[in-house]
Amino acid sequence: MNSLELFLAHALRLEEDSAVQYDEMADALSVHRKSEVARLFRKMAHYSRLHLAEAERRAAGLDIPRLQPWEYQWPGDDSPENAPAGEADYTMNDRDALRLALKGEMGAYAFYSGVAAATADAELKAAALEFADEEREHVALLEDWLTRTPDTGPVLDLDPPAAIA
């Protein structure tokens, strides 16, 4: 990645994807009446939208490239702040949700700090470090939250699928 504009194109996509996915998880867990966990994901979606707004503010007036969805240069298969495929679960408790959110925030931190480490462009490096710092704050927040959240075990299902009974 060699320009601030390209970096911001990635940051905009990353934060929007993350907000959409956190909202989806909140919706899914609300459907399964896990309102506490849903609230947690809704809060994470809010944080991602704040980041998105910050990226939009930085992008204002710049010529941001319009990339096709498959042209983003992510380190993995998807937006790095998105939870890894299939790791959510209808029996997840607060701790499971926090762990999942932590993985996402760590993915975003690794992406932003990786861009900062790989570039010689001072402006791009500064912006990437700034975004990485904010993700690091989220990582610390979630780690602290995890230490204060007891493990209550999987949520009880009185009629579980045969595969997990």
Add this chain to the structure above:
Amino acid sequence: MNQVLAPELDFTDYKSDVTPVWCPGCGDYAVLSAILKALAALRLPREDVALISGIGCSSRIAAYTSVYGFHGIHGRALPIAQGLKLARPELTVLCAGGDGDGFSIGGNHFLHACRRNLDLTYIVMDNAVYGMTKGQASPTSAADWSESKLTPEGPGVAPLQPLDLALTAGASHVARCFSGKVQALTQTIAEAIRHPGFSFIQVISPCVTYRPEMREYKTLVHESFTEPCTDRREARRRLIDDDGFSLGTLFKSVEPSYKPLRHEPESLDALERQFSL
């Protein structure tokens, strides 16, 4: 595919305000995201796109988009989609559903849709289980899958091979994707929509509720169909070594898609004359 370009829209503009009721962790969320992103990437006007589905967890997908949708009856998504395409050929028609809807209840329609080769895109979210009815074996479940209360010793019959079937029946574009690889899935869907003919995409889309072992599928899938072949015989040869986890576009035909002959309808007088005694 429709050639009119919409103003630049974000992929979320193609999403409806209906909240999905899929389980947390379901692969279908990623398929929905990929479809929305492909539509936005192709800049298709929402009013020129229709998404037709059948019955099952994945068939709810039509309601979660802001394009025209029709949540049809079990196994009949393809006849509805084909009828729509014949009546309104200028529309971009997508059809979606699950492995039970597409290969069992709608299995016959699948064969003939491949053979008929209309210009539409069929996306099957294959989780090898009937999730909506709480976990029965589907046509793509392994013969020894024994985690269903209905078939505790496994269904005992060999699973269908959707790519083989599609290829043999005459599908024009045949691909397999994994819901955990959203970028590749989005690109394949966009290519399938652009392809002028019947495009079939089998998406391995894990059901983490009734098939929790599918969480490990991300370690089993592999990119094997790196370049699509245009020779059907060569595509069949490639499938001989397929372990069910090969990803990519297997086959892309250069043959033209089916287009019905179009002419002005005869006048009522002319029709009546044919039947006059």
